[in-house]
Amino acid sequence: MIVETGHYALVLAFALALVQGTIPLWGSLAGDRALMAVAAPASIMQFLLTALSFGALTYAYVVSDFSLVNVVENSHSLKPLVYKISGVWGNHEGSMLLWVLILALFGALVALRARRMPDDLAASVLAVQAWISGAFLLFILLTSNPFARIATPPMEGRDLNPILQDPGLAIHPPLLYLGYVGFSITFSFAAAALINGRIDAQWARWVRPWTLIAWMFLTIGIAMGSYWAYYTLGWGGFWFWDPVENASLMPWLAGTALLHSALVMEKRDALKVWTIFLAILAFSLSLLGTFLVRSGVLTSVHSFASDPRRGVFILAILVFFIGGSLALFALRASTLKQGGIFAPVSREGALVLNNLLLTSSCATVFIGTLYPLALEALTDAKISVGPPFFNFTVGLLFLPIFLFMPLGQMLAWKRGRLLGAAQRLTFAVAIALVAGLFLAAANGEPAGAAALAGLAMFVIVGAFVDVAGRVTGGGFSLALMARRAAGLPLSAYGTALAHAGMGLTLFGIAATGWGVERVISMRAGDTAALGPFTVTLDDLSQRQGPNYRETVGAMTLRSDGVEIGRVNPSRKFYTSRQMTTTDAGLKTISLGQVHIVMPEQNPDGSVDVRMYWKPYVALIWLGALLMFLGGGVSLADRRLRIGVAKRAQPRVRGPAPLPAE
Amino acid sequence: MIWLVFAFLTAAAAMSVLAPLARAGRRTGGLSRRDADLDFYNAELAGIARDLERNLISPADAESAKAEAARRLIGGADPQAKAPEAGSRVARSVAALASIVVLGAVGLGLYGYLGQPAFPDQPLMARKTAPPDRMDMMAAVAKIEAHLERNPDDGQGRDIIAPVYMRLGRYTDAADAWGHAIRILGSTPQRETWRGEALTMAAQGKVTPDALAAFQRALALEPSAPQARFYVGLAAEQDADAPRAIDVWSKLLADYPPDAPWAEMVRQRLTALGAAPAAQPGPASPAGEAIAAMPGAERDAAIRAMVDGLAARLAQNGGDEEGWLRLVRAYSVLKEPAKAQAALADARRELAQTPAALDRLDALARELGLGS
Incomplete structure (x- = not known):
């Protein structure tokens, strides 16, 4: 009964989405308050129904109800509880249900804040959100129903894909979806603004928290995914430029651009059309990512036909929402009032540059990801666009981003002084140079790694120069500095933290150049050198897990003969899927990591061991964590802002702005 | 509720x-x-x-x-904008x-x-503790498995569960179970053959060296075993040793009556290998010999009389699976497809309770080209 109740709740949620998508929109266009008031309660109800449905599916997984096809195909009664629960979204149907649950969650959160929003904006936003929910609910119900039943249930399920039986699955997809789906709200806001024909600073203010939340979760979601791939796939890499990864990177790039352009819009009432466009773009790219991953286009263009209904359905959703919003955009964009004017050298100008570079890298990733697919579809020629292409092009576009990041923070709104900003950064430049030289001396070749690490230091230190300058601006008395520090807006700290986080990630990436890799065959008792350490394989033993057998290698890590830690890489064999996975043994040594996997076990009793020493590698993910934190700090800043120009210096005569003094 | x-x-x-x-x-x-x-x-x-x-x-x-x-x-x-009304x-x-x-x-x-509103939840624990008469086959399998885990030397249990595994498509498990049965209860031609068959099915129809060894053990115990001989021929065919396959299968056909349930399949295999369709071996029964000795027209009449007798008997007693199969085949051989179709339909109605028989009827219908 619980299962069928969940099923009915899902159908009802779809029916409610139809109502929620229509009546408030009608009310908003007709100026009818009563009709608009439907939006908020309906959104909350929509969330409750979806949550009920998700809960019912989770229940079926927890009690191993094998009368559901979805549970049979992805669960096993012996699986640990946490993987039974995470298995709910470890498959196509369940993950789509999680997707609509998060869609509904965002709708409900907006609904809870709707009291303080202009009612026509809230009504239109929630109506558009309902259209998105409705489309995906119908997709689930008709082509990927997780509640499909089997008349004669088997006694055992086929188990979850072993690679997914990992804490990573419990964390990574929900976070990533919070990010992906979070951009649905900014999309809904953009569509609502176009429908209502009003886009202004107030709009930007209402969108800001949602953009930030979506960006934060997308950042951390991508980082978690990358860490997961790093420790389970056993290749020691953290980013593969795999199409699925690119699918999440594209919305991140567009979303980061959106975050910055919305700032200009909020403070200066400028860049409106562009901001709306980015909001549409960010969500369109999220949808595209979903389409690429879900339709099977990615593994091969031809497997598209293996489940044509799903692929075609998502394609239809994609065309409807992207096409519809772009059509609306084309129709309305020309009527939007343009706002504030600014000089090229100004905070706004820096943010425009940031936007240009970010969207260009986004376009590059887009081309690199889709071109091979398009080419294969048209000519059957298989080409692969690999890491060298992406590293070169995206790297080239990101270099100026890193160079200008601290500079942009220094510039004033409306018009700034490039030289003054640069002067204030001399300290950061000096530290970057020293750090680069020091690292080059300490770690040696390649020089590129040291140069990049120096650039990272510039970004990190530069991120705090502005805040430091404002804290110490009144003199170095401790009490005064503390007072000034407390008086600074939280968003200033948020910016500094997020930018520094980006710098840390860059540092981690730069340091991969100093990594050491060894692939050898070892027997119990063997010792091998790895960079500054030695690794001894003490013992190989068998262990029985709940639904797998594993071979565990007990290894001791020594530095100059002194034991500094133990590492236990393992190979797990899952009986019901007849699959083997490798778990990397990791040991973190002051920001660096020793990463050991056993990809192969030989008949003669030895094992193949792949070992890496990766200095500073943890910074890649710590940086993302810091970006997340920075977003959170910024989110906590609820002030309204208006960009204030520094009083014009007599010798800088930019184009005279509107009456600012 | x-x-x-x-x-x-x-x-x-x-x-x-x-x-x-x-x-x-x-x-x-x-x-x-x-x-x-x-x-x-x-x-x-x-x-x-x-x-x-x-x-x-x-x-x-x-x-x-x-x-x-x-x-x-x-x-x-917007000066023209008016505050929204209650409408x-x-x-x-x-x-x-x-x-x-x-x-x-x-x-x-x-x-x-x-939806399926009447379909209750079926949590695994509840199904495992349900009384046995309401247990579905899957639950029964699980019970036997649990029993075997506790009593690994129960050969009879292995014998019982192995065919169930075969029907469920769990061929590897079936092969395992027969392996255990052989270990505990000893090797018999039947067990060896079944084990070989399970191994073959597990390998998607490829007779693996293991399976071949099993069939050969079965033949060592009982040289005439038809199933094992068929698979030995199949192994030869898969090894691209057509002459040997033809030899094995021709001898197999010669040793058994032409209406053995598998004979037609072996004949088709032989034809596919390019061997001359095996000479129809003489009928095996004395009555058959007598009929074979008659001149053409009389022989036809005699055969028809036998077929009609069979049809009449089946009309009385519809439970005879082999009888139905023979009747359908006989009509088809006599070039009377309408009657064959009718007999097939009757057989399906009479044997509706036994799915295995229906499967065999379907197989026969396919073989004879009688649309179903």
């Missing part, structure tokens, strides 16, 4: 739409544009005042910011009615199409 729950959910969903419509007169939702603009302006002023107080901006900057905020307030206001009663009624219809029709309609 479940319909009560559904009714409650539907009512709750409807209330979320109807309640705000009913409260039309009072302001419950967000702010009107004008109020929102004003709120925003005041909040901006408060923010500027706070920044000024904290010394973050100079008084002159604060003035300019205030001016910009005021400009935005004026710029944003007409008609619009509200239409909205309410439409929502109820959509929620009811779409909700129940789509669920009626997709």
Whole structure:
């Protein structure tokens, strides 16, 4: 009964989405308050129904109800509880249900804040959100129903894909979806603004928290995914430029651009059309990512036909929402009032540059990801666009981003002084140079790694120069500095933290150049050198897990003969899927990591061991964590802002702005 | 009971739409544009005042910011815009009615199409502890498996579960089970053959060296075993040793009556290998020999008489599976497809209770080209 109740709740949620998508929109266009008031309660109800449905599916997984096809195909009664629960979204149907649950969650959160929003904006936003929910609910119900039943249930399920039986699955997809789906709200806001024909600073203010939340979760979601791939796939890499990864990177790039352009819009009432466009773009790219991953286009263009209904359905959703919003955009964009004017050298100008570079890298990733697919579809020629292409092009576009990041923070709104900003950064430049030289001396070749690490230091230190300058601006008395520090807006700290986080990630990436890799065959008792350490394989033993057998290698890590830690890489064999996975043994040594996997076990009793020493590698993910934190700090800043120009210096005569003094 | 729950959910969903419509007169939702603009302006002023107080901006900057905020307030206001009204009663009624219809029709309609309201939850624990007479086959399998785990040397249990595994398509498990049975109860031609067959099925029809060894053990114990001989021939065919396959299968056909259930299949295999269709070996029974000795027309009449007798007997006693199979085949051999079809239909009706027999009928129909 619980299962069928969940099923009915899902159908009802779809029916409610139809109502929620229509009546408030009608009310908003007709100026009818009563009709608009439907939006908020309906959104909350929509969330409750979806949550009920998700809960019912989770229940079926927890009690191993094998009368559901979805549970049979992805669960096993012996699986640990946490993987039974995470298995709910470890498959196509369940993950789509999680997707609509998060869609509904965002709708409900907006609904809870709707009291303080202009009612026509809230009504239109929630109506558009309902259209998105409705489309995906119908997709689930008709082509990927997780509640499909089997008349004669088997006694055992086929188990979850072993690679997914990992804490990573419990964390990574929900976070990533919070990010992906979070951009649905900014999309809904953009569509609502176009429908209502009003886009202004107030709009930007209402969108800001949602953009930030979506960006934060997308950042951390991508980082978690990358860490997961790093420790389970056993290749020691953290980013593969795999199409699925690119699918999440594209919305991140567009979303980061959106975050910055919305700032200009909020403070200066400028860049409106562009901001709306980015909001549409960010969500369109999220949808595209979903389409690429879900339709099977990615593994091969031809497997598209293996489940044509799903692929075609998502394609239809994609065309409807992207096409519809772009059509609306084309129709309305020309009527939007343009706002504030600014000089090229100004905070706004820096943010425009940031936007240009970010969207260009986004376009590059887009081309690199889709071109091979398009080419294969048209000519059957298989080409692969690999890491060298992406590293070169995206790297080239990101270099100026890193160079200008601290500079942009220094510039004033409306018009700034490039030289003054640069002067204030001399300290950061000096530290970057020293750090680069020091690292080059300490770690040696390649020089590129040291140069990049120096650039990272510039970004990190530069991120705090502005805040430091404002804290110490009144003199170095401790009490005064503390007072000034407390008086600074939280968003200033948020910016500094997020930018520094980006710098840390860059540092981690730069340091991969100093990594050491060894692939050898070892027997119990063997010792091998790895960079500054030695690794001894003490013992190989068998262990029985709940639904797998594993071979565990007990290894001791020594530095100059002194034991500094133990590492236990393992190979797990899952009986019901007849699959083997490798778990990397990791040991973190002051920001660096020793990463050991056993990809192969030989008949003669030895094992193949792949070992890496990766200095500073943890910074890649710590940086993302810091970006997340920075977003959170910024989110906590609820002030309204208006960009204030520094009083014009007599010798800088930019184009005279509107009456600012 | 479940319909009560559904009714409650539907009512709750409807209330979320109807309640705000009913409260039309009072302001419950967000702010009107004008109020929102004003709120925003005041909040901006408060923010500027706070920044000024904290010394973050100079008084002159604060003035300019205030001016910009005021400009935005004026710029944003649309003089023609009027505050949203509660709207007409008609619009509200239409909205309410439409929502109820959509929620009811779409909700129940789509669920009626997709859902199975009478299908209870089946948590695994509940199924495992259910009384045995209500246990489904899967539960029975699980019970036997649990029993075998505790008593690994129960050979009989292995013998029982192995064919079930075969039917479930768990060929590797079936092969394992027979392996255990052989270990515990000893090797018999039948067990070896079945094990070989299971191994072959597990390898998607490829006779693996293991399977071949099993068949050869079976033949060592009973040289005439037809199934094992068939698979030995199949192994030869898969090894691209056609002459040997033809040799094995021809001998197999020669040793058994032509209407053995597998004979037709072996003949087809032989034809596919390019061997001359094996000479129809002489009939095996004395009556058959007598019929074979008759001149053409008389022989036909005799055969017809036998076939009619068989048909009459089956009309009395419809449970004879082998009889039905023979009858259908006989009509087909006599070139009377209509009668063959009729016999097939009768057989299906009579044997409807035994799925295995229906499978064999289907196989026969396919073999003889009788559409079903």
